[in-house]
Amino acid sequence: MVSQETHMKETKEYTLYNETVMDHFLNPRNMGDFQEADGVGEVGAAACGDIMKISLKIRDGKIEDARFKTFGCGSAIASSSMATELIKGRTLEEAKSFSNQEVVDALGGLPPVKIHCSVLAEEALKAAIEDYEAKQSPKVA
Amino acid sequence: MVSQETHMKETKEYTLYNETVMDHFLNPRNMGDFQEADGVGEVGAAACGDIMKISLKIRDGKIEDARFKTFGCGSAIASSSMATELIKGRTLEEAKSFSNQEVVDALGGLPPVKIHCSVLAEEALKAAIEDYEAKQSPKVA
Amino acid sequence: MDKRFVYLDHQTTTPVLEEALQAMLPYFREVYGSPSSLHRYGLQVREGLKEARQKIVAMINAESEEDLIFTSGGTESANLAIKGFADANHRKGNHIVVSAIEHPSVMNSVEYLTKHGFEATNVPVDPIGRINPDDVRAAITDKTILVCVHLANHDIGTLQPVKEIGKITAEKGIALYADALAAAGWMPIDVRDLGVQLLSFSPHHFYGPKGIGVLYRNRKARVTSHIHGGVQEGGRRAGTENVPAIIGAGVAAEIAVCDLARRVEHVSMLQKRLYDGLWKNIEYIKLNGPPPGPLRICNTLNLSTEFIEGEGQLLLLDHQGIAVASGSSCVSKSLKVSHVLSAIQLDHALAQGNIIMSLGKDNTVEDIDYVIETFPRIVHRLRDMSPMWKEFEEGAIDSVINPTGRGKSFTQHAADISGKPAH
Amino acid sequence: MDKRFVYLDHQTTTPVLEEALQAMLPYFREVYGSPSSLHRYGLQVREGLKEARQKIVAMINAESEEDLIFTSGGTESANLAIKGFADANHRKGNHIVVSAIEHPSVMNSVEYLTKHGFEATNVPVDPIGRINPDDVRAAITDKTILVCVHLANHDIGTLQPVKEIGKITAEKGIALYADALAAAGWMPIDVRDLGVQLLSFSPHHFYGPKGIGVLYRNRKARVTSHIHGGVQEGGRRAGTENVPAIIGAGVAAEIAVCDLARRVEHVSMLQKRLYDGLWKNIEYIKLNGPPPGPLRICNTLNLSTEFIEGEGQLLLLDHQGIAVASGSSCVSKSLKVSHVLSAIQLDHALAQGNIIMSLGKDNTVEDIDYVIETFPRIVHRLRDMSPMWKEFEEGAIDSVINPTGRGKSFTQHAADISGKPAH
Ligand SMILES: Cc1ncc(COP(=O)(O)O)c(C=O)c1O
Numbered sequence A, B: 001m002v003s004q005e006t007h008m009k010e011t012k013e014y015t016l017y018n019e020t021v022m023d024h025f026l027n028p029r030n031m032g033d034f035q036e037a038d039g040v041g042e043v044g045a046a047a048c049g050d051i052m053k054i055s056l057k058i059r060d061g062k063i064e065d066a067r068f069k070t071f072g073c074g075s076a077i078a079s080s081s082m083a084t085e086l087i088k089g090r091t092l093e094e095a096k097s098f099s100n101q102e103v104v105d106a107l108g109g110l111p112p113v114k115i116h117c118s119v120l121a122e123e124a125l126k127a128a129i130e131d132y133e134a135k136q137s138p139k140v141a
Numbered sequence C, D: 001m002d003k004r005f006v007y008l009d010h011q012t013t014t015p016v017l018e019e020a021l022q023a024m025l026p027y028f029r030e031v032y033g034s035p036s037s038l039h040r041y042g043l044q045v046r047e048g049l050k051e052a053r054q055k056i057v058a059m060i061n062a063e064s065e066e067d068l069i070f071t072s073g074g075t076e077s078a079n080l081a082i083k084g085f086a087d088a089n090h091r092k093g094n095h096i097v098v099s100a101i102e103h104p105s106v107m108n109s110v111e112y113l114t115k116h117g118f119e120a121t122n123v124p125v126d127p128i129g130r131i132n133p134d135d136v137r138a139a140i141t142d143k144t145i146l147v148c149v150h151l152a153n154h155d156i157g158t159l160q161p162v163k164e165i166g167k168i169t170a171e172k173g174i175a176l177y178a179d180a181l182a183a184a185g186w187m188p189i190d191v192r193d194l195g196v197q198l199l200s201f202s203p204h205h206f207y208g209p210k211g212i213g214v215l216y217r218n219r220k221a222r223v224t225s226h227i228h229g230g231v232q233e234g235g236r237r238a239g240t241e242n243v244p245a246i247i248g249a250g251v252a253a254e255i256a257v258c259d260l261a262r263r264v265e266h267v268s269m270l271q272k273r274l275y276d277g278l279w280k281n282i283e284y285i286k287l288n289g290p291p292p293g294p295l296r297i298c299n300t301l302n303l304s305t306e307f308i309e310g311e312g313q314l315l316l317l318d319h320q321g322i323a324v325a326s327g328s329s330c331v332s333k334s335l336k337v338s339h340v341l342s343a344i345q346l347d348h349a350l351a352q353g354n355i356i357m358s359l360g361k362d363n364t365v366e367d368i369d370y371v372i373e374t375f376p377r378i379v380h381r382l383r384d385m386s387p388m389w390k391e392f393e394e395g396a397i398d399s400v401i402n403p404t405g406r407g408k409s410f411t412q413h414a415a416d417i418s419g420k421p422a423h
């Protein structure tokens, strides 16, 4: 009987996503929460049930730091990791025009059926900015 | 490139029909015509187009000798070969009740779709006897 | 423990037995004729096919070789069983009874028929996925011509009371079709004892080759051919036979029969070990389907780990060399949770965290111990990443598996934040 | 000359190239996953399948990999092309034009449709089996949605003017399906140049494995799936893929392309030699279909030897190690003469004596010389046994091939003695 160990050639890694996506999935950047976040956005995808939460530290109208937590598939985790990387250092105005396509491009592409994961990252970011702005001007509400 | 000659294992012969049928097909008994036959029957199968001819030598109400010629498949040839073997030495009365089943049994069976070949042999034999009898009593006609 | 490669997806497909492959090789090379040919190259193949048929007849105790139709796989077999039977028998009635947790090949064949003049009744299952024979009886009308059930569920491993259902269909004088795909090779199958008129399976699920399926169909169940052409398979399935695969299927069937007791014993032992080990090491984990024992097929576990999603688990397991499947929506191309998990009314949160581990004869105790050691770390890591876990710890949402009485449900939470309900 | 084994039935099936088999082997053993799986066992298979697809795309100059659907064989491909296209396009019209000499998989698929609301027009062929494009044009009505022709005839080897027909269908805005089974691997195929929207073939006809078929189907030709289940092949063909066979098909396609010129040259040379040799050594022999040259596929000869029947010739040839096919009625399970021979209005007497010899790349000049030496002896022997030969010599019946003006026709004779006409 052939041992299972020899069944798989080790010469090449076969992965579901490309190298960048896999890297962000296996080594997520900015994973976690802040003790005290300035803005938090948590959104869910009706399509597949994924949930993504992005927390921001804002200083002087700029995103100083960002964290994510994600309940979802590999591309959802990678998308949130990449999104938090991309937005760090941007002004709120810049961040408001952030688009999921940036995430897709930076990840080197996502399978068509997984594009919605990057949309979720965009939405979580925007929800976090809204949350921050809502907290800044409570009287307006 | 592997030579075609080595492609087929010579250990066993694979043949379409059983050994007896193949033997009668490859080494047909009583193949031919008589210079002067006492009775000749030639019949055709509408189903497949086979044609079978049986010639008889009759002496003292007995089939002294028989010959066949067949246009048809392997089992038609084998059936006529076997039929001529079987009927040699029989009285005309015996031969009139000859049935294709005897051919099938003596051949050790035929594929269902080929049973009609043995029927053709029965019919050719009976046509030959009729021919003989018609020649014997030309006034009766 | 060192990283190792552990294939735990035997309910999806298996490698081919070396004995089966060796038997196939000549049919690629020197014995390459078509069995329809009358020359020795064809005749030699006929003989091989006949032997293969006999081995499959023996495996399921069929009445005769003529009761087998070789198709291209389990899916085509299911299609031919259902659509072919419906086509041949539509004058007798236009109603089909089908369980709610059949494989898509069965479900979609029935659905196709409902678009072409047939009606279907889906029989629900209980929370462990069992069909109740009384429900089948109740679903049968005087228009019913066929009942479709399966021996073992491909997702959650539940064994079904096919023999009891067979008594009902016999009494009613209608045909019973059983999809035996998840069962064949992993439990004894006796078509006569079961009382089925149609039964299908796919040898690549028990170490035979892909590209070949079997449909058993006895004299009482006429099927109309759905692939038109030559008169192969007694006119019921046209097309040049997949000769090497049929030969391999025969060998795989023969060895499956000889080796069945040993295989069942071995994987049952591993199944129990895996179950015990994972449940000891992981909190908030739920078994879907019956516990290891008489109601579960011996080689599969279906579990849900709460607060995390299935694809991530699958990928991290794969990264550690462990190959598993998942019925979670992220894993399916249609982004839908497995309809089996829906049918057992598994909470959406748990359906999302679904993992299927199916064992094979070559898995070892060391493999299982490696999984028991590795999987909890992966669950831990993903929970760390999951907003739900923290929210659960903080009391904002509650566990479905072990409710604390604090917080709203995951489903409610998901609905609240996504606007639309997650279900 | 010593007895040798000469396989001359390559239009029925071929052995698998050793290169293809070697490429397949890992997919039976270590690379055994299902391409639907997300773990490495599945992903590695996906990569292999993608490469195989690319090789087949290259072979027929298809636009993209998505235009290929893998099925279980040529027959299923033809069924899917015709029934799947009809199903997806029935709102546009219900008329199909089909040549009279298509393979049964095409004929019977069209016949199935005629039982389900479609109408079909059979386009006749000329005495060498050519379809006249003008006849196709004339057969097209404003209800026509599909024209079905083939590149090369499987029985008599006639090449068809598919490109000319493609111009007509393009002009009329309807789809053209070409069965390329007898052609693929033996002549260049360019789907874009031909102007076909659907094209099918089966790799086991050019040294690929059995159990796999290809349907090319471009964006202009939607087909509805006929095997329901999972979403394999982009949802157009359900069922676990026959992975090793797809891999083998890819390699066979790649090598067929590289080796095409050499193969064609080699078998053309053998074809000519066989033709010349047999016609020199045997009287009353007729070639069915066009002479070797631009109107005939390079690897097959279809001949009729008068006064004797086909099965006997086939069996005696087989006894001498030579494997051939026959379109005679005795050889077919239905006892019917090949419908192709009927369509070219071959006299029944000649149809009965039909033999098909199809050449392959591994046949040698020595093989052919052996056949040229052996076959005349067999013909002689069977004529000796045949009542027709003597009756011909005696002037009771006449030859169809070389009429002497004496005696009645064979067909008349057969009708006279069998009561019913032999036709
Ligand atoms: C229970 C069941 N039936 C049918 C099938 C379809 O089999 P295949 O994919 O081999 O065609 C499967 C596939 O896994 C299955 O699990």
Ligand SMILES: Cc1ncc(COP(=O)(O)O)c(C=O)c1O
Residues within 6 Å of the ligand: C229, C238, C239, C240, D011, D012, D073, D074, D075, D076, D078, D103, D105, D150, D153, D154, D179, D180, D181, D182, D202
């Ligand atoms: C022209 C043609 N089309 C289709 C087919 C069917 O192919 P398969 O038997 O591989 O399914 C054949 C088979 O010989 C053929 O010759």
